[in-house]
Amino acid sequence: MRLDKFLVDCGLGSRSQVKTYLKKKQVTVNGQVETSPKTQIDEKKDQIAYQGQELTHxxxxxxxxxKPxxxxxxxxxxxxxxxxDLLDETARHKQVFPVGRLxxxxxGLLLLTNNGDLAHAMLSPRKHVDKIYQAKVAGVMDEADMQAFEKGIELKDHTCQPAKLEILSVDQAARTSTVQITIAEGKFHQVKRMVAACGKEVTDLQRLSMGSLVLPDDLEIGTWRRLTQEELDGLSVFGIPLA
Structure with a gap:
């Protein structure tokens, strides 16, 4: 791999920017200053550093x-x-994209990556990846709704796979409910349409999890972080190379 491509891949900047860093002798290869962007390096073996900080490809x-x-x-x-727009420059350079849509x-929880094979596997209907949502509902959801979800809600253009509806709380005076819904599909507006088919309306919807990934309690709305090694290990069940 060319040295300038490696530096760009590491998120240091554009091709022109990294060439400037090279001219300023701010990059070393195996401890030696390197100024040529055309230098060929082995990204798996060579030690590349910028201003003394070792870089990992x-x-x-x-x-x-x-997601807010x-x-x-x-x-x-x-x-x-x-x-x-909420992520960093590295994400844009790496051309990440959302895995599914909210x-x-x-x-709530949204995974973004540039690993197309993983995204395809997680979204494949054959994989049956559960997605859990918490919804605030205008209307009182009841046992009949739970049974309808378990049977499979019929929409005008689609019969949903069996889903799980848990009633977390009900305010009889206000005629509202808070529920948790688990589905293995991801059709357009599916959760809202399923609730609407029961004669109620979703007023707030949050995704709590997708497969093994769970929305962290300490991750503020509108903020992000990279996946931990433990979370990456949880995605290994798909048999897709992650590195």
Whole structure:
């Protein structure tokens, strides 16, 4: 691999920026200053450092975002802020994308990566990756709704796979409910449409988990962090190379 490509992949900047760092003798290869961007290096064996800080080459990157409302699950949009706007420059350089989508008014856990094979596996209907949501509902959900979810809600254009509805709390006076819904699909507006089919309306929707990934309690809305090694280990069940 060319040295300048390695430096760009590590998120140091554009090709022109890293060439400037090389000219300023701020980059070393195996302890020796290197100024040529064309220098060939072995990213797995050679030690590359910038201003004395050793760099590690990453093929794939993984971001866990607590998506806020008002932001769309896309990489670019002319009218709205996107989830990519909330991440760092490395994410944009690595061309990460959201694994699945959350509606603009839905908040919660969203995984972004540039690992297309992993994204495909996690979204494949054959993998049956559970997604858990917490919803605030206008209307009182009851045992009949739970049975309907378990049987499989029928929509106009789709019969949903059996899902799990748990009633967390009910306010009879206000005629509202808080529920937890587990689905293995991810059809357009599916949770909202399933609740609507029961004669109620979702007023707030948050995704709590997707497969083994769980929304951390300490991850503030609108903030992100890289996946931990433990979380990456949990994704190894898909049999996809993660590094």
């Amino acid at each position: 990453e093929t794939f990157v993984y971001y866990l975002l607590n 409302k008002g932001v769309i699950s896309a990489t670019e949009d002319a009218r709205h802020k996107t989830v990519l 509606d603009i008014d839905t908040h």
